[in-house]
Amino acid sequence: MASTVSRKPPNRRNLPPADLSHWQRDCQALPIEMLRRSLLQWYSAQGRTLPWRGETDPYRVWVSEIMLQQTQVKTVIPYYHRWLAAFPTVADLAQADRQQVLKLWEGLGYYARCRHLHQAAQIIVTEYGGQFPTTLEDVLTLPGIGRTTAGGILSAIANQPLAILDGNVKRVLARLTALPVPPARALGPLWELSSQLIDPNHGRDFNQAIMDLGATVCLPKQPLCLLCPWRSPCLAHTQNLQTQLPMREATAPLPHKNIGVAVIQNDQGQVLIDRRKEEGLLGGLWEFPGGKLEGDETVQACIQREIREELGIEIEVGDHLITLDHAYTHFRITLNVHYCRHLRGTPQPLESQEVRWVALDALRDYPFPKANGKIIDALLGGDR
Ligand code: SF4
Known part of the structure; x- marks a missing residue:
């Protein structure tokens, strides 16, 4: 079935630009300090307990970040444990046979993630002496690592204040600011907003807190606004738009x-x-x-x-x-x-x-x- 499942997703960069000048002006007025403080307080009381939380071994954090791309936490957890049992270190992964690596990933989907993880492990061993790189620039050169994954890893292992913008964060920010277009049409401004919000002294906790907020409170269909530390400044909540935001592109039926x-x-x-x-x-x-x-x-x-x-x-x-x-x-x-x-x-x-x-x-x-x-x-x- 060589040619039947090779279609690539549409290129989001081709979407027409949106006029967001009013929205960007409103974002400048956000109570940044209050947002940071209330989110971090909420996180210290309500943050999730996850197998990789608090982990500072770059290899383990990296594996978790890659598995979590487009996959839910509850699906990832057993795969994460099996993976680390089979490949406890980056050197073990680098030496492994590709078929063994794919077999362990079987059922998790998006197999390019697995191939890239394996390939990147080999690069880390050969080019970085087995040590995960510590600069954003170097991390971004590794296969399968984009800006969100790099920010997630470097903030988790070294508390670097590097913004992230995964699906959860896009949804939370779109609602917080009542973004007037679908997030895919505002990626640049959303990155700016995420970078503006992150706490410079608490990059690790801030990123994990905003992901937890999206995963447990600001839910896609029924956000639990009454439990949310951001409900008072949140424009979606105050305008009762929380179930209508983020805006969606009209979608054609799947071929x-x-x-x-x-x-x-x-x-x-x-x-x-x-x-x-x-x-x-x-x-x-x-x-x-x-x-x-x-x-x-x-x-x-x-x-x-x-x-x-x-x-x-x-x-x-x-x-x-x-x-x-x-x-x-x-x-x-x-x-x-x-x-x-x-x-x-x-x-x-x-x-x-x-x-x-x-x-x-x-x-x-x-x-x-x-x-x-x-x-x-x-x-x-x-x-x-
Ligand atoms: S108040 Fe509601 S919509 Fe706004 S960020 Fe919190 S959960 Fe999401």
């Missing part, structure tokens, strides 16, 4: 792709899987081969064509195994999975890195995307 997928078995009962190329959304993971239906092609015809193009072999398409719907951030797919029988030809990795015949009971040793994991469940639970 949908219909995919034919082959579970190809040989006479020994082994199954054929292939490993995706390194780049792209699911790069480096294993999958069952297949591809997108073209025109009014049937699923069976699609599978036969794709297998010929991807692997250079002939197969017979047999019974239906399972149909699965799966949503990625920017598109949805339906996987129409069929049992297939290998007829002739030696499989070649024409559109992948590698192909392999694998015994059924060894399938779970390989890192697969989540939707393929359900195919394995169906296959192992089936009675063929």
Whole structure:
């Protein structure tokens, strides 16, 4: 399925600029000292207890920050513990095999994070003597680390007053100031505001406090304003706009792709899987081969064509195994999975890195995307 899940998110920098001069003037009048003090007081009483909170080992903080990108805390916690048990230091990670690293990340999604983490560990070992860099400039050169992640790490490990702007912070700031446009149209001004607000002496606590406020009080759908330390200066609250802000872009329905997928078995009962190329959304993971239906092609015809193009072999398409719907951030797919029988030809990795015949009971040793994991469940639970 080399080309079916490689679409990139739209480039937000292409959005038209908004006139925010009135809003920016109002931001200048914010009671900065009061906002800092009330947030830090709230945090000392109400801040969350998290496994990485208070951690000053840069490697552990960095792993937590990367896992938390686009993923909820409760999902991250077990992965964080398993990861540190397998790779306790940056040197352990740098030396690890890529497949082992991807297997540990399996199910957490956004696999580029994992590949970048591995790659950055190798850079830290070779170029920084195993020590995590301590300047913003150096940290930003590492793969997979943007400004928010860098600010999160350096503020946590060294109390540096570096602003962050993740989804939680954008929502809190948009409500606090009644931002009159969707946050994606005001990223520069929001960065300025976040930098203006951060407490120069308490960078660590301030960043963690504002993230906690977004995660536990200023919730996306039903903000708990009565519990909020910022309710008196918050413009969304005073104007009763808290459930209408932040403003959203009008969104088009997600594009949908219909995919034919082959579970190809040989006479020994082994199954054929292939490993995706390194780049792209699911790069480096294993999958069952297949591809997108073209025109009014049937699923069976699609599978036969794709297998010929991807692997250079002939197969017979047999019974239906399972149909699965799966949503990625920017598109949805339906996987129409069929049992297939290998007829002739030696499989070649024409559109992948590698192909392999694998015994059924060894399938779970390989890192697969989540939707393929359900195919394995169906296959192992089936009675063929
Ligand atoms: S008062 Fe309500 S809307 Fe404003 S920051 Fe607090 S929780 Fe969010």
